[in-house]
Amino acid sequence: MLTILTAIALAAQSPAVPPQATQLPPPIPSVPVPVTPVVEADTRPYVALVTDLGTITLRIEDKRAPVTAANFLRYVDAKRMDGFKFYRSTKSWGPANQLIQAGNRGDARRSFPPIAHEPTATTGLTNCKGALSMARLNPGDATSDFFLLLSDIRGFDSDAPGGDGAGFAVFGEIVGGAEVAEAIFNAPISPTAGEGVMVGQMLEPQVTIKTARRVPTPADAPEGCVVKTG
Template identity: 70%
Template sequence: MFSFLALSLAAAAQTVPAQTTQLPPPPPAVPAPVTAPVEADTRPYVELVTDAGKIVIRIENRRAPITAANFLRYVDSKRMATVFKFYRTTRSWGEGNALVQGGNRGDARLNYPPIAHEPTTVTGLTHCKGAVAMARLAPGDATSDFFILLSDIPGFDADPSASGDNAGFAVFGELVSGLDVAEKIYAAPVSPAKGEGVMIGQMLEPEFKILSARRIAAPADAPQGCVVKAAPRP
């Protein structure tokens, strides 16, 4: 009897179909988003240590190569830390025309030869707050003196439609940190008598020395800035 029962169970196992579970197909793979590679910022950055504190400037060497190379030459040769000072504030012009000016206020023999003028109509740069540009009397006579804008001054841009000297000034960089330092220099006391012409009453007393000037790595938090207005003219 037991053998008969065993045979019956075996037969039943052969005749009853096995139960299977149907699983849904796996969802299609979602492709990873394609992102454009981030271009490394290869522009030079310069740290100036002054009597008033540190200032960091980003140099637009691809847009204004001649002017940028001139500034970096003073930095790399250590001449900037030898005789350069911030010596001028335009506080007397009002908040809408605010800048501080620096350069070689010692031995003029330490100036490199004048450089060709790079107008903003060619470089695509502009004189916005924080812009760094070369001081000059006439296009092509700039040597060591430069200024930092503490307000937008679009009238400093080149304007071919204007009469007379319409070449503007040559922007070559931008302040990325140390705005408070530049504003401290701007607000400092001035001599009532020093200077010539429009610079009378604008000469800082005392002046602010540039104690050191060196290239540094691009700061991780460097702002995008405002000086890049348009693509440079080919």
């Protein structure tokens, strides 16, 4: 018992432990870890049109304009586009309305049935410079013919003021070979061929699409302009 009392007494006489000696060290500031954004792979189809004047590479908006895109790719995959012609240039419309037109010339058996119209107000696409749009007379009668725009033609959008409310269906755009499209636009024109507004716009000679094939996604494909923003 005496030993225990002695130990207690000695402990009472021991110097107190400084308060700071019992505190934890200050926390180490956390360093934010940079987050690498996830970039989704581009799964959109790309098509190379090999023409008499060079190659034009197109990106196809198959998610936004599925009907029109599927129709175009059907011609490509069946190799029915091989031999189609670029036959029209709208130089006579002035710098604000520049396009070239291509399609099946002369053999109706090579055309698939007409497709449903996809207005730009629904797809969220727009007829900007470089756009790939479907040619038509009336909504729902488009088959093989298409435009490549060499200037913005916003009047082709379905919601354009003063338009017909249907417009022309955008389903892709040029991502390579824009200079080839320009060369086709500036190719010689027949002064007499064509009918109505087409007179003075028919290429002579026409420019042949030798082959149309799917190609891998180009490493340097630009973002483009056909997808509406804001």
